[in-house]
Amino acid sequence: MKLTATFHGGTRYDIVSGKHRIITDQPVEDGGQDAGMGPVELYVGSVASCVAYFVGQFCGRHGIARDGLAVEAEWTMAEGPHRVGRIDIAIHLPHRITADQRERLLKVAHGCTVHQSIAVAPDIGIKLNPHQHHKSDGS
Secondary structure, eight states, rough: OOEEEEOSTTOOEEEEEEEETEEOOOOGTTTTOOOOHHHHHHHHHHHHHHHHHHHHHHHHTTOOOOOOOOEEEEEEETTTTTEEEEEEEEEESSSOOOHHHHHHHHHHTTTTTTHHHSSSSOOOOOOOOOOOOOOOOOO
């Protein structure tokens, strides 16, 4: 699997994966044009949308209407290093469900792929120009 984030001027980067494109940018007060969500918003949004998908799938399997299903995410930053320190997810399901369904739904929500990718951190390798070959004569 692969995607590419490409510079488009100022603080804007476009992420392309297959036929899909997402614009990321910084707010005006941080020197950007606010042309899209910032990377941190996109990160938190990934968690929220993954939880929403998993909850929606659970509802579909159990005959629970998905109309009105919404997932909100709030986050706070932390330091040392600068990062997202906490994400609070609120699942809004306007339909009544049983206590058993509630317990299973929350278990499914915690199992979403993005949440699990944070809970069990992936190895992230960062390289500069990984496909460039350097000449042996020092140039």
